[in-house]
Amino acid sequence: MTRLNNDTLSRLAPEVARPAYDRSAVTPGIVHFGVGGFHRAHQAMTLDALMNRGEALDWGIVGIGVMPGDRRMQAALAAQDHLYTLVIKHPDGRREPRVIGSLIDYLFAPDDPAAVIELLADPAIRIVSLTVTEGGYNFHPVSGEFDLANPDIRHDLEHPEAPRTTFGLIVEGLARRRERGIAPFTLMSCDNIQGNGEVAKETFGAYARARDPGLADWIAAGVAFPNAMVDRITPVTSEADIAELAERFDVEDAWPVVCEPFTQWVLEDHFVAGRPPLDQAGVQLVDDVVPFELMKLRLLNASHQALTYFGYLAGYRHAHEVCQDPLFVDFLLDYMRREGSPTLAPVPGIDLEAYRLTLIERFANPEVKDTLARLCAESSDRIPKWLLPVIREQLARGGEIQRSAAVVASWARYAEGVDERGEPIEVVDRLRDELMAIAAENRTRPGAFIENRELFGDLAEEPRFREAYLAALASLHDVGARATLETLVTTGGEA
Numbered sequence: 001m002t003r004l005n006n007d008t009l010s011r012l013a014p015e016v017a018r019p020a021y022d023r024s025a026v027t028p029g030i031v032h033f034g035v036g037g038f039h040r041a042h043q044a045m046t047l048d049a050l051m052n053r054g055e056a057l058d059w060g061i062v063g064i065g066v067m068p069g070d071r072r073m074q075a076a077l078a079a080q081d082h083l084y085t086l087v088i089k090h091p092d093g094r095r096e097p098r099v100i101g102s103l104i105d106y107l108f109a110p111d112d113p114a115a116v117i118e119l120l121a122d123p124a125i126r127i128v129s130l131t132v133t134e135g136g137y138n139f140h141p142v143s144g145e146f147d148l149a150n151p152d153i154r155h156d157l158e159h160p161e162a163p164r165t166t167f168g169l170i171v172e173g174l175a176r177r178r179e180r181g182i183a184p185f186t187l188m189s190c191d192n193i194q195g196n197g198e199v200a201k202e203t204f205g206a207y208a209r210a211r212d213p214g215l216a217d218w219i220a221a222g223v224a225f226p227n228a229m230v231d232r233i234t235p236v237t238s239e240a241d242i243a244e245l246a247e248r249f250d251v252e253d254a255w256p257v258v259c260e261p262f263t264q265w266v267l268e269d270h271f272v273a274g275r276p277p278l279d280q281a282g283v284q285l286v287d288d289v290v291p292f293e294l295m296k297l298r299l300l301n302a303s304h305q306a307l308t309y310f311g312y313l314a315g316y317r318h319a320h321e322v323c324q325d326p327l328f329v330d331f332l333l334d335y336m337r338r339e340g341s342p343t344l345a346p347v348p349g350i351d352l353e354a355y356r357l358t359l360i361e362r363f364a365n366p367e368v369k370d371t372l373a374r375l376c377a378e379s380s381d382r383i384p385k386w387l388l389p390v391i392r393e394q395l396a397r398g399g400e401i402q403r404s405a406a407v408v409a410s411w412a413r414y415a416e417g418v419d420e421r422g423e424p425i426e427v428v429d430r431l432r433d434e435l436m437a438i439a440a441e442n443r444t445r446p447g448a449f450i451e452n453r454e455l456f457g458d459l460a461e462e463p464r465f466r467e468a469y470l471a472a473l474a475s476l477h478d479v480g481a482r483a484t485l486e487t488l489v490t491t492g493g494e495a
Contacts (some may be wrong), residue, residue: 001246002098002251004083009083012251013250016085016098017056017097018098019099019100020022020052021051021083022055025059026059026104027103027124028061028062028105028124028125029058029124029127030059030062030125030127031061031119032062032127032129032131033129033130033131033166034066034130034132034133035063035070035073035077035131037257037258037259041192042063043230043265044191045086045100045127046278047059047061047276047281048275049281050276050278050280051102052099055277055280056277057360059276061102061103062104062119063077063082063104063105063404064106064107064169066165066166066377070108071108072266077103077106077255079494080253082106083101083104084099084104084257085099086099086258086259087367088259088260088261089259089367090237091259091361091364093367095244096261097245097251104290109169111163115345117163117172117173118173120123120174120176121172121173121180121352125185125190126185126271126274127185127271127273127275128170128339129185129187129189130190130191130200132166132186132191133378133381134192134378135192136166137200138150138153138165139202142384142453142454142455142457144202145206146202146203148207150191150212151206151298152477153165155161156168156207157207162228164478167203167207168207168360170204171207171208175215178215178218183222184222184223184282185272186224186225186271186272186296187201187225188224188228188276189228191230192230192297194226194294194389195290196227197225197228201220201223203217205219205220206225206349209335214432216464218398222257224270224271225269225270226268226289227267227289229245229265229267229295229296230264230266231263231264231265231366232257232259232262232263232264232295233260233262233368234258234260237258237368237375241256241258242254242255242256257433258368258422265278265284266293268286268288269285269286269288271288286354289419297385298341298343298389299340299344299356300329302390302407303388304319304401305361305375305379305383306404307323307328307333307372308372308375308376309376309411309413309414310407310481310485311372312376312414312425312481313476313481314412314420314482315421316372317372318371319370319372320364320365320369320370323363324366327486327489330359330489331403333356333360333489335403335489337356338399338400338403339394339404340407341356342397343389343390343393343399373426373428377428377429378429378430379415379429380429380430382428383407383411384455385442387458390404391405391465392459395462395464395465401465402468403488404490405468405472406469408449408450409476411475411479412439412442412449412474413439413442413481414427415435415439416436416440416442417436420481432454436460441474446473446474448471450463450466450469472484
């Protein structure tokens, strides 16, 4: 078996694509926070594609880990010269392995925050990018305000030279650039948040203002925060994926990435210190990302939430199983056509019906094996951003909301922590204990879950939403997930 590193690239099997460029000639231009599977299947892959064309060799990526769990990624990548294998899983069972070489270093910030700060202050770094998840921006889910009471944020404001958070590290890097007369960089969010660039601008600006108003003004005037829409289904790498790569292609890789064939990146062309020629690698550079991001958030992401809790409660454990079931497909298409899509403005160059049908095909890919447990995780960060805006807009316009309300009810039922067969559910959420305590009252006080103003604001006071939610929750308790969906599909949305 061939252990992946720089020295063994030439010995890989012919069917394993590898960097066609001299990695020693690649110099850093991008610092990326949150090097997970998605970043490696998307942004890093795009840069690697450019480098294979002889472009962007001065845009190498240095990854930064901030969370305790990132230490494992740092160790795995360092042991193989920061190379990793991206495996595209086609629906017909074909595998398309490719070694990615655009990631050239990885720093674990808790070990040496000073080194990360000095890297950020280096004039060669012209883009700092983020995939820190929806919960990584430290803002309130309803008010949208930055949480200055967060203990780690308080620590960083008091000890800016030894920060613990992404905010503290990046803003300290910018502070040193300002002190040294170095121009600022572009801060590029690649997270699934509506207006992710604007959110980054607001949250990093709020932190900077709490630290130094003058610095905050300099950041506001000089840093670019482009909005982006990113899309590629990238499930968590399993031990089976690692074993399959070794068995089929003779590659020993401690942490490969697996993904679907589809990929899309729509990016606002707003950079202050240059950018790679991303359009040459298929990135759509546009003036306005909003129509594209709303399409993705309210159709793809919200549909993931629509399938995941119902599917789990009904006994499924993978997304493709759910989307090979005609009942669930009918429900998802009804949601997308009758509730999600009416909230969208026209999307340039996109046929929405074709997009909706493509989503079902992507979800149904049996090779990706995206787990419902992954899609159910961190719901308190996802539902408020992806689905509740649909409900609010539909209420305002007098549109249908029964299916969306039923999805919220399925989340509440899932948060009870026991499935329909009496088996325990491992709820993964930053608000796990709070949500499960509220969900425990679902049968005795059925409105309790949506009366949580921290997540739902005043939605519980909207009669149409409350009625639809309570009806769906009662049905889930009385007849179960599948029968509830059957009623929703056959009655046009009434549970």
